[in-house]
Amino acid sequence: MRLxxxxxxxxxxxxxxxxxxxxxxxxxxxDLWKGILICDLxxxxxxxRYIPLPSLVHSLRGGPPLLVRDITVFRKDYIKFFDMCLxxxxxxxxIKGWEAATWRREVSWTEWKEDRRIKVSNDQAFSNQxxxxxxxxxxxxxxxxxxxxxxxxxxxxxxxDKSDLLDKKxxxxxxxxxxxxxxxxxxxxxxxxxxxxxxxxxxxxxKYLVFGALxxx
Numbered sequence: 001m002r003l004x005x006x007x008x009x010x011x012x013x014x015x016x017x018x019x020x021x022x023x024x025x026x027x028x029x030x031d032l033w034k035g036i037l038i039c040d041l042x043x044x045x046x047x048x049r050y051i052p053l054p055s056l057v058h059s060l061r062g063g064p065p066l067l068v069r070d071i072t073v074f075r076k077d078y079i080k081f082f083d084m085c086l087x088x089x090x091x092x093x094x095i096k097g098w099e100a101a102t103w104r105r106e107v108s109w110t111e112w113k114e115d116r117r118i119k120v121s122n123d124q125a126f127s128n129q130x131x132x133x134x135x136x137x138x139x140x141x142x143x144x145x146x147x148x149x150x151x152x153x154x155x156x157x158x159x160x161d162k163s164d165l166l167d168k169k170x171x172x173x174x175x176x177x178x179x180x181x182x183x184x185x186x187x188x189x190x191x192x193x194x195x196x197x198x199x200x201x202x203x204x205x206x207k208y209l210v211f212g213a214l215x216x217x
Contacts, residue, residue: 008050010034032065054103054112056085067145078104097121116177
């Protein structure tokens with residue numbers, strides 16, 4: 001296979017694989033820090049197409065990209081990309097807040113289109129929801145990351161939240177990027193002692209399930 005762009009030489013490591021489909025049967029290998037290598041499986045070609053990824057202006061590249069970025073193909077219509085930047089206090093490594101943006105692009109487009117943008121500080125009410133007992137906060141509001149784009153709702157992203165990187169338990173908040181609101185939050189057992197690791201992945205299986213009473217035999 002041959003690369004169709006000099007920029008593709010920046011490509012380093014495939015963080016994720018996406019199925020684009022279409023008449024060409026395209027598949028993309030995504031370096032979430034750099035760009036996407038696209039292979040058209042149904043086309044008689046030995047070339048790999050390359051699409052560079054957009055970025056927040058002040059976004060820092062380094063470390064595990066899944067901590068702050070995600071990408072998916074939404075309903076086979078377009079590629080959706082999410083990037084977030086964590087704001088760290090000058091006197092510590094405690095996260096003070098974060099900013100995020102989403103972009104969309106069809107493979108045939110020549111550039112990405114910015115879709116939504118949101119900015120959150122940890123002293124906002126957005127991060128101070130109360131739990132079911134009325135006293136314990138669901139959202140820790142300190143270490144936020146590991147975003148996961150929804151496969152059902154165009155403007156929804158799931159973000160893991162911890163009060164300490166050593167915590168075994170975390171919260172997952174459901175953020176609506178379109179109106180900058182918190183749609184929900186739930187406790188989540190991350191199963192990891194240190195930082196953020198691969199703890200959950202997207203699935204569209206729920207839209208194929210039919211819920212209801214089972215027949216009595």
